[in-house]
Amino acid sequence: MGAPPRRARLGLGAVVVLVLAALAVTVAIGVWRGATAPTEHVAGPTPTPGATVAAGRIYVHVDGQVRAPGLYVLPAGSRVVDAVASAGGFADKADRAAVNLARVVADGEQLVVPEKGAAPPAAGPATTGSAPAGGAATIDLNTADSAALEELPRIGPALAQRILEWRDANGRFTAVEDLLAVPGIGDKMLESLRPHVRVG
Template sequence: MPERDPRRMAAWAAAGVVLALLAAWYLARSRPTADAAPPPAVATIAAAQEPTAEPGAAARGTKVVVDVSGAVKRPGVYSLTTQDRVEDALERAGGATRRADVTQLNRAAKLEDGRQILVPTRGKVATATAPTTPGGAAAAPEGPINLNTATLEQLDTLDGVGPATAQKIIEYREQHGGFKTVDELDQVSGIGEKRLATLRERVTV
């Protein structure tokens, strides 16, 4: 058996090592590498900016217009809100007169648009505002109208009495503390004996 050359054996061994390293390098190069996982995206959520109501808007309420008449110092039409009450309307009208009987009113009631607040005098009974027809005119009451508690709209339903005369009747009763008799109507400007005769059966005190 021929002797093996040690130098040749070493050369073959070195060549084997080199081939092994090349193979390992090639395999390492050809192996698919996993893509680096991207860093988790940080989701930013913008806070929704909800429209904020104007401070105090709800507390102020809706605008209403009311008619304050009867035994008050400054009767008239006033603008308030649905959050206001009858007491607030009386204050806007200068307050009640000395002859007023505010115990007949619910001063804690909230206001409604188009409402009339009629403040009666002592000894008189407060009446509700006359309902209106679809056309807007006040419905004529079935019985006689009380001169001391009737509203302008109720007086306007009387024959021969228009809005101007009705207002004069209200002003007279406020200035004189109410009517004592029906015949006092002839003291109101615009009502003479003839018109008074036609009104006697339609009014009372």
């Protein structure tokens, strides 16, 4: 008379064991999926043009003699050394002495690392009104408006506005070298601008 209840207890225990085993498998799958989920790389080439940058981040196009040229997203306030490092460091032919590693990079900037022995941009006189090679007229930094400044190489609306703001805050440019005081303009950009600008 005592055998049937014992079989019933054994059957209930087996069901409980099966339910616990199924729960354990479900939890293990969830943990595995979480561990293998992809993570976002903040500093690195951005493969999708048009993507928005989070606050506190900037786009920098690193080109020339670096190991991995491309478009990189960096924390705001990053310097040239950070941009070069994100692009894999200098290539073997890079002219390291031509790059100011301490300069702060700006959003939307194109940073070009030159090759050793490459001819530097033709430099014109800093304070004269002579035209550069090719006959194009130079732009007077003290009278140019935003539209005229944007005609200069590598100068976009944001950088043109910074030049105007510097002029408003500090008065007239006394030499082309004063452009180095404008945020976003470094030694290499100054040399590329020198043939195209003057101080009148």
